[in-house]
Amino acid sequence: MKRLIVFVPFAIAIAIGGFAFWGLRADRDPSGIPSVLISKPAPQFDLPPVEGVSVPGFSTADLSGSGGPILVNVFASWCVPCKAEHAVLTRFAEVNNVTLFGINYKDPPAAASAWLDNLGNPYDRIGSDFDGRAGIEWGISGVPETFIVNNEGIVTYRQVGPILGEKAQTQVLEALRAAGLTGENS
Amino acid sequence: MNILNFRVVIAALLVMMLPLIAQAVEPDEILDDPVLEQRARDISAEVRCVVCQNESIDTSNAGIARDLRLLVRERLVAGDTNEEVFAYLVARYGDFVLLRPPWKPQTYLLWIMPFAIMIIGGISIFVMLVKLRSKKTPGGDRLSEEEEIALDAILNDETKGKTL
Numbered sequence: 501m502k503r504l505i506v507f508v509p510f511a512i513a514i515a516i517g518g519f520a521f522w523g524l525r526a527d528r529d530p531s532g533i534p535s536v537l538i539s540k541p542a543p544q545f546d547l548p549p550v551e552g553v554s555v556p557g558f559s560t561a562d563l564s565g566s567g568g569p570i571l572v573n574v575f576a577s578w579c580v581p582c583k584a585e586h587a588v589l590t591r592f593a594e595v596n597n598v599t600l601f602g603i604n605y606k607d608p609p610a611a612a613s614a615w616l617d618n619l620g621n622p623y624d625r626i627g628s629d630f631d632g633r634a635g636i637e638w639g640i641s642g643v644p645e646t647f648i649v650n651n652e653g654i655v656t657y658r659q660v661g662p663i664l665g666e667k668a669q670t671q672v673l674e675a676l677r678a679a680g681l682t683g684e685n686s
Numbered sequence: 687m688n689i690l691n692f693r694v695v696i697a698a699l700l701v702m703m704l705p706l707i708a709q710a711v712e713p714d715e716i717l718d719d720p721v722l723e724q725r726a727r728d729i730s731a732e733v734r735c736v737v738c739q740n741e742s743i744d745t746s747n748a749g750i751a752r753d754l755r756l757l758v759r760e761r762l763v764a765g766d767t768n769e770e771v772f773a774y775l776v777a778r779y780g781d782f783v784l785l786r787p788p789w790k791p792q793t794y795l796l797w798i799m800p801f802a803i804m805i806i807g808g809i810s811i812f813v814m815l816v817k818l819r820s821k822k823t824p825g826g827d828r829l830s831e832e833e834e835i836a837l838d839a840i841l842n843d844e845t846k847g848k849t850l
Contacts, residue, residue, distance in 0.1 A: 531739055536780040543778070606749070632753050639778040641736035641750060 535639060535658040542572075542649050543637035547627025550604050552613035557627040558601055564653030569679035570599045571672075572647045573623075574635060576607040577615035579643045585662035586619050588669060593622040597683045598676060602626040605635050605643050646672070650679040710747045710755075717759055726759045729771055733758070734785050742785055 522528070537543070546559035563570055573589060575582040592598040602623040604612045609628060616623075629635055638647065641660065648657035657675035659668065673681075711730075717723040730744035735751040743751040743758075754775070761771045775783050787793045829837065 533736060533782045534780055536777065632750070633757075636750075636753060636757060636778060639780070 532660070533641060535655075537639060537647070537655040538658060540655055541653050542647075542655055543634075543639075545627075545629075545634040545637050547603065547629055547634055550607075550612050550626050550628040551609035553609075553616060553621065553626055555621065555623055555625050558625040559627075560653070562625065563601070563649045564651060566599060566651065568599060568651060568683075569656070569676050569681055570601055570649045571676065572601045572603065572638075572649055574603045574605050574629075574638065574640055574643050574645045576605045576643050577611040578607065579605075581662040581664070582644045583619070584664055585644050586622070588663050590620060590622040592673075592676075593624075595685055596673060596676070596681070597685060598681065599624055603634055603638070604628050604630075605640075606630060606632045648672070648675050648679050710743075710745050710751065712752070715752070715755055715759065717763065722759070722762050725768060726755070726762055729758050729762075729768055730755055732772075732785050733775060734783050736779060736783065 523530075542560055542563050544560050547557045549555065549557035563572070571589075571592065573585075575585070589600055593600045600623050602625070604626055606629065608630075612626075612628070616626075627634065635643075638645070644662050646659040646663060647655050650656050656679045657672070659672060663669055663672050711727070717726060727744060731742050733743045733754060735741045735743045735746035735748055735754075737748040737750055738746050741751075743754045758771055758775075761774055766774070772784065781788055787796060789797060
């Protein structure tokens, strides 16, 4: 017993060192906020279409029963990373046959429709969240954010920030496939 | 300077100090009911801004913080208790949104650790002191007779200690 006590400081040092090592991992994001929505039904909201944009708006009910997962992207014309992400989302919609819904966050309709006219509209539906209330229901901390909702209306994935770079794109596609994505053109 | 002028100066100085106590809360957000407003302020001070993460929504100028402040006030006006407002926010943003972590199994370690370390440290120090006190010098506090003689011999010997 007396002998073992000698190892106590050593064990404490190992434990503290272990935590420090864990804290230094490069892929750890200490400011990352865990989403409470994962594995839960999509929140309740009902968004009107964006004025001047031809696709309809959508509500919670439209997210389930479409036969596959839906990628819900929160975007705004004033958000610069959204512009970079737009190309990725367009490719997802065209090449991977992803059903894409957009939540137009705190964006004047005129600016949003001009943005979409300019860059093209890959969205199947776009809801106008001018007062940002739907954004709060989704628990977003900024734009862009993207969620995957499966056919049962359950949120399975959340991406904070733009889907840019090989790693993020692969992760989102993997998550979409896991949520039942079919009909991809390769 | 007459008394009126003096008052004007004091008032002007006080007005100049206003920016120091200015908060992010904008005038149009403030509720008419001071009781509800105070509750809203108390709640806001405990809610983390999800953008500027170490700030409460009460002091943050971020857009989403303002939205959350308005939401808190809206819930209060709708008749929610403080707990219901917190529950509403936690349902959307998780425990992360609370600046004061709740007491639940995942956070037991967090809450108990400081006290545990203090108690363990205190006990260790106490045990150490008790041991230190009970430790006796071998042969008692005083020198033995032979030691006294030897010491005297050393002290009285002129040659010793000058062996350099």
